[in-house]
Amino acid sequence: MPLLARPVAIRRANAADTPRIAAYVAAHVDGTPFHLAEWSTAVATGCGQQDRYLIAEGADGAIAGVLPLTLVSSPLFGTALVSAGFGVDGGVLADDATTAQALADDAWRIAAAEGATSLELRGGPAPDGFHTNSESYLGFVRDLAADDDTQLLAIPRKQRAKVRKSFDKGLTIAVDQDRAAHYRIYAESVRNLGTPVFPKALFAAVLDAFGDAADILTVRHDGAPVASVLSLYWRGTVYPYWGGGTEAARGLRANDAMYYALMNHARTRGCTRFDFGRSKVGTGAAAFKRNWGFEGQPLAYHVRTADGAAPRSVNPLDPTYARKIAAWKKLPLPVANLIGPWLSRGLG
CATH class of the missing domain: 3.40.630.30 (Gcn5-related N-acetyltransferase (GNAT))
Known part of the structure; x- marks a missing residue:
C-alpha cells in the first residue's frame, strides 16, 4: 500500500x-x-x-x-x-x-x-x-483488600505468618523518598542475585519525571535502611517496580513487611490493584509472588529480527550466563556498583 x-x-x-x-x-x-x-x-x-x-x-x-x-x-x-x-x-x-x-x-x-x-x-x-514469545515471562496482578486487616488475611497462610513475624522485629516503615538509601539497598540486592545494577541516574530520572505518581517506601531497623522499594502509581494500580533488601533483611523479614506496608499505603493513595510486576518462569521471584497469593499470567512479547540475525538474549536463565552470574555474586559491592551501570544500560 x-x-x-x-x-x-x-x-x-x-x-x-x-x-x-x-x-x-x-x-x-x-x-x-x-x-x-x-x-x-x-x-x-x-x-x-x-x-x-x-x-x-x-x-x-x-x-x-x-x-x-x-x-x-x-x-x-x-x-x-x-x-x-x-x-x-x-x-x-x-x-x-x-x-x-x-x-x-x-x-x-x-x-x-x-x-x-x-x-x-x-x-x-x-x-x-513478528514472532511471539508467551513462555518466558509471567505477570502478577491482583486486587487490594478493603482495609489493613482484610489485606493481611488475604495473604496465604504461610506467607501471612512471615509478615506477622516482621511485626516483632522493631522495624520502622516510612515513605520518605530516601533516594540514596534506596539505591544502596537495591544495588546490594541485585548484586546478590548476580545481576548488574542500573545507573543511579535512571532512578532519579523516573522519580523526577513521575513526580507525585511515584514514591519510595523504606524499611529501617535501628535506624538503618534494610529494605526499600520505588513504586509507580497509575490509574488505581500500584507498581512496586524496583525493590530489594540487604543481607540483614531476610532475618528481619523486612521484605515481607515492606510489601505488606506498600499494599496498605497504596490503598491510602486510592489504589485498588497491586501489580507485582513480571518474573521469569521457573524463578524464585515467581515463586515468591505466588506465595503472596498472586497467580502468574503469561506475558506476550513480540520480536522481529533482521534476516539471518538471532534475537538478542538478555535472559539470566540462559545457560550461557550461568558462570557470569555466579561470578558476579562474588564481586565486592563497590566493584559491582562501579561497572554494573555500564553493563546494565544495554539490557533495555
Missing part, C-alpha cells in the same frame, strides 16, 4: 505532545505507565539511550495510536529497538489493527536505519512479521 494511502500519519513525538500522549494512554484500556512519554524520556536521560517515540494521528489530528521506542545500544548485547525500554510493558497502543500495524512497520524502518538487528514489543497486539 502506498505511504499516502495510510489511514493515519505517523511521526516522531516531541515535548509538546507529552500532555496529549498522557491523555490518550490514560483513556486506552491497555495503557500502562510504560506507554507514557515521561517513561521514555526518563530512560533516555537515565541510561544515555535514545528515545524514538512514535505517534499516529488521524485526519482530524487526533492521536490514533502510540509506540514508545528506545534505541538500546550496547557493545555486549548489540543494538535493539525496544518498546518500551526498561519497561515490562509498552507495546503498540492503537485504536485499531491497521494503525497498530502501521506503527510497527514504521518502527521496523527505524530499526533498520539505526542498525538495530531486532525490534522488541513488550505486550500489545502481535503485528505481522
